[in-house]
Amino acid sequence: MRSLSLYVKRDSLIHKIDPFTKIIYVFVSVISPFILPTLIFSTSLTLINLLFLLLGRVVKKVLPIISFVFIIILTIFIIQGMFYDANQTELFSLFNLNFYVEGILYAARISVRAINVLLAFSLLILTTPPTEMIESLVRRGMPAKLGYIMHSVLQIIPMMSSNASIIMDAQRARGMETEGSLWVRIKAFIPLIGPLVMSSLVNTHERSIALEVRGFSAATQKTFLHQEKVPGGMKQLRIFFLLFLAAVLAWRLVL
Template identity: 35%
Template sequence: MSQAAKTNYILNLYPTTKLLFTLFIALSVFIVPTYWYAYAMLPVCLIIAIAAGQGKEFITLVRNGLLILLVFIFLMQAFFYPGAQILWQAGILKITQEGILYGLNMTSRILAIGSAFILFFRITSVKDFVYSLEKLGLPPKGAYVVLATLQIIPEMKKQTSVIMDAQKTRGVETEGTMMVRAKAFLPTISPLILSSLASTEERAITLESRAFSAPVKKTHLYEIYKTKHDTVVRIGMLVALLILIAGRILL
């Protein structure tokens, strides 16, 4: 861990505290029925990401992972959601006010929840998150399954990059038109599957060599602890949640 990460209060928060904040955003966008509140969660997450030194990566992931999906969902709801107040019509296509409002509500919630989870995985180490789950009582085998699941996509991406570079040195064209990429798919996917199987076997042997399945209490060389900042953040989220619930009931 870098010196900047050691002194960053956001990065140093306990993993379950960050998870509770993510769940708080996901729950609050359903408690508050207005789409402007859900859209406001994006700049909130962005501010936190910038404070944690992850602003650029956060924006890139939100843009690449959510933007196209949100535009598609909004257009589908705007054109095909039933409504009486028609704002525009051309043949069978029509935009209704109800469709626009429903599209705004749906896309705002997806954006808020998606941004919260993107922020969580940008400011939380997978290793720390799985370790915190194990300390909560998750069995070591279950913790390993969670860890392997979260790491499978980055590992396969890294393996794919290595395989494609190796295929380039052998004269296989991997860049260009769609047809060229399609032809390069089979020479790339076959080594990827074989290397993934070999990697799984190597991991299993490594775990067993370290007595992973032994029915004894496991010890750890790496420890993480909760701090007073975690207590403050959790109390603040609880108070905010109670205020939102009370406001929904009263208003």
């Protein structure tokens, strides 16, 4: 069964970095442009993220995500370009609609930050196996139950979707139309919900028993089968990222 994960297996420098260091990096990279909202700063961070994605050889996987938000970004440019409060200097005019420099720059600042967030998270998600990422957080004190929920979403949603197709097959076998126009599909969706939700609830109940009898609520300190692989120099790298964040903060507060 496929798992609900975007992780791309590659042999790259970025893949070798441990999940926790990457999480810290993503946090710093995402938060910094909001503390210091200059266009140059956020653009440089975005370019750095792009460089890392190139190093991780996963750029191709980001393109569909970027193209999806492209429509939103285009909207931001159009709206802000025309209607931003501080619009003064006309840049160009299209079909009698005036676009202003201030608005376009403002839109650019928002968009670059949005793209930066997107790239940073993509970097984390595309180059880190989800199980390792969750385990690394549980090791550092995230409740194991929350970790389980995150794990199970990855496994159990594909399972639910395969359950849904079994139920739909059964309904189709009894003459229900499930394919065709949008309206037919919507009509087929409603009778699907009942059995799907009910069977999922029953399964969840049973699975919770199975978890209980395997000590899921044991009061003992949890241990881990896999050792955490942390390459040398990661501690320094984490400190560097946090110092960078502190510097950004200081810059903002002083200037």
